[in-house]
Amino acid sequence: MVNDNFFMNLALQEAWKYQGITYPNPAVGAVIVDKNGKILSISAHKKQGTPHAELNATKEAYLALRGDDYLRDLTDPSQIHSYLLQNHNNLFKNCKIYVTLEPCNHFGSTPPCSLLLLTLGFSEVIIGSVEENPKAVGGINRLKQNGMKVRYGVLKEKCDLLLYPFKKWQRDRFVFFKIATNLNGSYDTGTISSQGSREYVHKLRDKIDLLIIGGDTVRKDRPLLDSRLIDGKAPDILIYSKQKIFDKSIALFGIKDRKVFISNSLDITKNYNFIMIEGGDKMLKATKSITNWYLFFIAPTIKKGSFMTTPLSFKPLYRQDIEGDTMIWLDKII
Amino acid sequence: MVNDNFFMNLALQEAWKYQGITYPNPAVGAVIVDKNGKILSISAHKKQGTPHAELNATKEAYLALRGDDYLRDLTDPSQIHSYLLQNHNNLFKNCKIYVTLEPCNHFGSTPPCSLLLLTLGFSEVIIGSVEENPKAVGGINRLKQNGMKVRYGVLKEKCDLLLYPFKKWQRDRFVFFKIATNLNGSYDTGTISSQGSREYVHKLRDKIDLLIIGGDTVRKDRPLLDSRLIDGKAPDILIYSKQKIFDKSIALFGIKDRKVFISNSLDITKNYNFIMIEGGDKMLKATKSITNWYLFFIAPTIKKGSFMTTPLSFKPLYRQDIEGDTMIWLDKII
Numbered sequence: 242m243v244n245d246n247f248f249m250n251l252a253l254q255e256a257w258k259y260q261g262i263t264y265p266n267p268a269v270g271a272v273i274v275d276k277n278g279k280i281l282s283i284s285a286h287k288k289q290g291t292p293h294a295e296l297n298a299t300k301e302a303y304l305a306l307r308g309d310d311y312l313r314d315l316t317d318p319s320q321i322h323s324y325l326l327q328n329h330n331n332l333f334k335n336c337k338i339y340v341t342l343e344p345c346n347h348f349g350s351t352p353p354c355s356l357l358l359l360t361l362g363f364s365e366v367i368i369g370s371v372e373e374n375p376k377a378v379g380g381i382n383r384l385k386q387n388g389m390k391v392r393y394g395v396l397k398e399k400c401d402l403l404l405y406p407f408k409k410w411q412r413d414r415f416v417f418f419k420i421a422t423n424l425n426g427s428y429d430t431g432t433i434s435s436q437g438s439r440e441y442v443h444k445l446r447d448k449i450d451l452l453i454i455g456g457d458t459v460r461k462d463r464p465l466l467d468s469r470l471i472d473g474k475a476p477d478i479l480i481y482s483k484q485k486i487f488d489k490s491i492a493l494f495g496i497k498d499r500k501v502f503i504s505n506s507l508d509i510t511k512n513y514n515f516i517m518i519e520g521g522d523k524m525l526k527a528t529k530s531i532t533n534w535y536l537f538f539i540a541p542t543i544k545k546g547s548f549m550t551t552p553l554s555f556k557p558l559y560r561q562d563i564e565g566d567t568m569i570w571l572d573k574i575i
Numbered sequence: 576m577v578n579d580n581f582f583m584n585l586a587l588q589e590a591w592k593y594q595g596i597t598y599p600n601p602a603v604g605a606v607i608v609d610k611n612g613k614i615l616s617i618s619a620h621k622k623q624g625t626p627h628a629e630l631n632a633t634k635e636a637y638l639a640l641r642g643d644d645y646l647r648d649l650t651d652p653s654q655i656h657s658y659l660l661q662n663h664n665n666l667f668k669n670c671k672i673y674v675t676l677e678p679c680n681h682f683g684s685t686p687p688c689s690l691l692l693l694t695l696g697f698s699e700v701i702i703g704s705v706e707e708n709p710k711a712v713g714g715i716n717r718l719k720q721n722g723m724k725v726r727y728g729v730l731k732e733k734c735d736l737l738l739y740p741f742k743k744w745q746r747d748r749f750v751f752f753k754i755a756t757n758l759n760g761s762y763d764t765g766t767i768s769s770q771g772s773r774e775y776v777h778k779l780r781d782k783i784d785l786l787i788i789g790g791d792t793v794r795k796d797r798p799l800l801d802s803r804l805i806d807g808k809a810p811d812i813l814i815y816s817k818q819k820i821f822d823k824s825i826a827l828f829g830i831k832d833r834k835v836f837i838s839n840s841l842d843i844t845k846n847y848n849f850i851m852i853e854g855g856d857k858m859l860k861a862t863k864s865i866t867n868w869y870l871f872f873i874a875p876t877i878k879k880g881s882f883m884t885t886p887l888s889f890k891p892l893y894r895q896d897i898e899g900d901t902m903i904w905l906d907k908i909i
Contacts, residue, residue, distance in 0.1 A: 243614045243639070279612030280577045305577070424871065424905075425883040426760020525877075537758065539873075541889040541905060543859075548882050549759040555875040560894055560901060567894060567903065571758075571875060 248272045248280070248339045249369055249396045252294075255285040256341055256403055257559040260570060261417070262288060264448040264515050267407035269342045271298035276335035276364070281305050292318045295344055295354040299325055299333070299361065306332055318351035326360050333361040341400045343372035343393065346379035355380040359387050368393035369400025374411065402558055402572070409533060410514045416531050418518040419445070420549075421538040421566075427546030428521055435564035438538045440470045447473025451513040455524045456482025456503075465492040466519075475499050476517075479509055481527060507531055526551040532573060534558075539567040582606045582614070582673045583703055583730045586628075589619040590675055590737055591893040594904060595751070596622060598782040598849050601741035603676045605632035610669035610698070615639050626652045629678055629688040633659055633667065633695065640666055652685035660694050667695040675734045677706035677727065680713035689714040693721050702727035703734025708745065736892055736906070743867060744848045750865050752852040753779070754883075755872040755900075761880030762855055769898035772872045774804045781807025785847040789858045790816025790837075799826040800853075809833050810851075813843055815861060841865055860885040866907060868892075873901040 249272070256270030263269075263286050270285040271294035281302035286294045300321050304313055312328075315321045344354035344366065358366055371393055372378045384391050409415035419442060422428040434442070446452060446468040454466065459480050467475035477500040478493055485503050487494070494501060502509050510516055510531060518528050535555060555571035562568075583606070590604030597603075597620050604619040605628035616635035620628045634655050638647055646662075649655045678688035678700065692700055705727055706712045718725050743749040753776060755767040768776070780786060781802040788800065793814050801809035811834040812827055819837050821828070828835060836843050844850055844865060852862050869889060889905035896902075 243617070275611075277609075277611030277613055280614075283577070422760070424760075424889065426756070426758075427882070427884075541891050543883055543885060543887040545884045545886070548761070549877055550761075550879045551877060552879070553877040555758065557875050557896065557899055557901065560896070562891065562894070565891055567891065567901065569901065 243278075245339070245367060245395050248274060249341070249367070249400070251280070251283050252285075252339050252341050253369075253396065253399055253403060255283050256294065257570070258561065259285055259287050260403070260559070261406065262444050262448055265289060265410065267342060267404050269294040269340065271295050271341070272339040273298050273302040273333070274337045274339070281336065290318075291316070292321055293345065293351055293354050295338065295340055295357060296321055296325075296351060298338065299357065302336070303329070303332065322352045322357060325357065329361045331362060333363055335364045337365045337367060338363050339367045339395070341369040341403055343368050343370065343378075344380035344384070345372070346383050353380070353383075355383045359384060359389060363389070365390040365392070367395050369396050370404050373408065406534070414510065414514045414516060415533055416510065416516040416518065416528075417534040417536055418520070418525065418528060418532045419536045419538075420519070420521070420525070421540065423540050423542045423544045423546070425543040426548045427544050428549070430544040430546040433540045433542075434538045435540070435566045437564040438566045438568065441563060441568070442538075443468035443470040443473060445517055446476055447471060449476045449515045449517045451479060451510065451516045452476045453479045453481055453507075453510070453516060453518040453520075453524070453528065455520045455527075456480050456484060456487075457523070458520060459487060459491060459493065463491045465496070467496060477513070478502065479504065479507075481505065481507070481524065521547065522549040522551055525549055525553070529553070535571040535573065537567075537569045537571065538563070539569070541565050541567075577612075579673070579701060579729050582608060583675065583701065583734070585614070585617050586619075586673050586675050587703075587730065587733055587737060589617050590628065591904070592895065593619055593621050594737070594893070595740065596778050596782060599623060599744065601676060601738050603628040603674065604737075605629050605675070606673040607632050607636040607667070608671045608673070615670065624652075625650070626655055627679065627685055627688050629672065629674055629691060630655055630659075630685060632672065633691065636670070637663070637666065656686045656691060659691065663695045665696060667697055669698045671699045671701060672697050673701045673729070675703040675737055677702050677704065677712075678714035678718070679706070680717050687714070687717075689717040693718060693723060697723070699724040699726070701729050703730050704738050707742070740868070748844065748848045748850060749867055750844065750850040750852065750862075751868040751870055752854070752859065752862060752866045753870045753872075754853070754855070754859070755874065757874050757876045757878045757880070759877040760882045761878050762883065764878040764880040767874045767876075768872045769874070769900045771898040772900045772902065775897060775902070776872075777802035777804040777807060779851055780810055781805060783810045783849045783851045785813060785844065785850045786810045787813045787815055787841075787844070787850060787852040787854075787858070787862065789854045789861075790814050790818060790821075791857070792854060793821060793825060793827065797825045799830070801830060811847070812836065813838065813841075815839065815841070815858065855881065856883040856885055859883055859887070863887070869905040869907065871901075871903045871905065872897070873903070875899050875901075
């Protein structure tokens with residue numbers, strides 16, 4: 242059935258591709274459908290400082306309707322916003338827009354999306370989650386006060402789950418455990434993941450403010466733990482270890498402007514908002530109580546190795562193919 | 576980008592949901608898009624004796640355009656076909672249909688789909704794979720000879736992969752290895768899979784003509800190996816075992832009209848066309864050379880148990896959520 246849920250699901254799937262990478266912004270997806278029910282665009286917010294989902298979707302829909310090289314090359318959100326306000330020519334007059342989150346109503350790095358949607362004259366805005374961020378709240382009210390048809394709560398539960406990390410890191414901190422395994426579960430078999438998966442992990446390392454890693458891994462692998470594959474930053478490190486002495490020629494110690502903590506306590510996590518844990522079974526067990534979500538990269542290979550055995554139950558939230566790997570975000574079931 | 580590939584992908588994803596279950600027919604998906612680009616239906620062939628993908632998609636599109644209780648309740652393919660021929664009212668005059676496989680051109684359990692598409696006046700038929708089954712071939716020619724716009728080869732590689740089991744069991748035999756594991760790879764931990772996954776396996780058992788199982792599993796689990804969850808049939812069994820003596824009170828022996836072979840040779844597989852292997856690491860190794868594809872059901876749980884270690888590399892073909900489990904079809908890379 243091609244209905245509201247179908248379109249909202251397309252927006253959700255697109256948004257999930259950038260989960261974590263939008264930090265400190267939320268992952269948001271948007272779909273634009275014209276008056277005849279044709280899908281014009283499926284887009285998402287991809288990174289802080291780049292267009293919100295609504296603006297990206299509007300730009301893409303505009304380009305689908307009119308080849309416009311000038312607009313195509315614009316990357317600055319404010320410029321795209323202005324260009325669309327000036328050149329929309331009522332193209333969106335009877336279009337609907339599906340957004341996983343209530344459109345923002347404040348001037349941040351972009352002008353408010355509520356203004357964009359009003360000016361372009363969308364016939365209806367269909368929303369998943371309602372914004373709770375006091376800085377961004379009010380989009381629905383502004384739209385309604387200006388006579389726009391608004392519905393919200395479509396696939397609310399799924400849209401709220403997509404938004405969970407954002408709400409969590411706004412309140413205190415969002416912590417996830419990342420692990421790469423083979424299809425049979427072995428995880429200590431050298432390089433496991435596809436290039437695409439490793440780049441995704443580096444995109445995450447570029448966004449997190451603390452990376453937790455086990456002392457054994459540091460001693461054995463002597464890792465750098467930066468995000469060189471995407472020319473990103475190197476996060477602060479907590480080496481979780483009872484034994485406090487490490488060979489300081491290990492690569493990760495050589496990076497400037499990075500704090501490295503060595504501790505067998507997780508207390509330092511209280512000073513951070515977006516934390517990734519990388520490790521195997523031992524770390525899985527040690528960090529169980531502070532971890533919100535899990536991120537698995539499962540390579541399509543069977544190899545001999547070590548396996549996890551720490552009992553845990555999950556609820557899968559999203560799956561994606563990355564060059565043959567199965568990437569899965571999972572919620573923990575307590 | 577919402578283009579041909581987007582619509583063909585929707586058809587592909589829908590068809591994969593019934594992979595194996597359409598035996599002896601191929602898995603086929605179809606999507607109908609109206610003259611304005613609105614998706615009217617996304618459907619598939621679901622089971623032998625039920626409508627082909629094109630007929631299902633046309634029925635669903637008709638119902639989306641007109642609430643028609645009479646048509647809704649029809650299940651017989653010939654009756655649906657006739658009803659649509661008589662009542663289409665040019666509803667499909669300018670619609671496009673995307674089909675993963677060339678429409679059939681012969682009278683089988685349904686009248687030819689090529690006739691349906693011609694009579695209803697679709698403006699264009701976009702096809703993935705070209706039919707090689709001599710009995711069904713000719714759909715494209717018939718459509719073209721009658722002046723219909725036809726394109727083929729859209730996402731050809733993906734459509735050919737969807738079709739691979741069908742081609743293989745037509746030529747000689749298609750063999751797949753099914754295993755249920757936990758997220759950490761353990762597989763001998765009692766009931767692992769969701770109810771939905773187990774029902775899917777029973778739907779497959781209802782279709783296969785031979786089930787291969789290891790002697791150890793038979794002795795230990797004393798299984799029935801039927802398809803009771805869906806009231807289906809019990810396939811013939813090959814117990815792969817050197818030791819030929821089994822307690823005949825084990826459930827699987829108690830089913831009438833089922834052949835049970837006990838052998839440490841796989842030669843008997845030559846007499847069958849659609850074969851499922853169920854087992855663990857030992858069977859994985861023993862059947863590697865005869866297996867075409869693998870089907871994993873991965874439950875979102877970490878549990879202690881045994882693990883596979885037989886080195887193998889795969890190419891994932893399709894992933895699906897079944898009540899929290901991750902179902903993955905994989906091709907073997909030699």
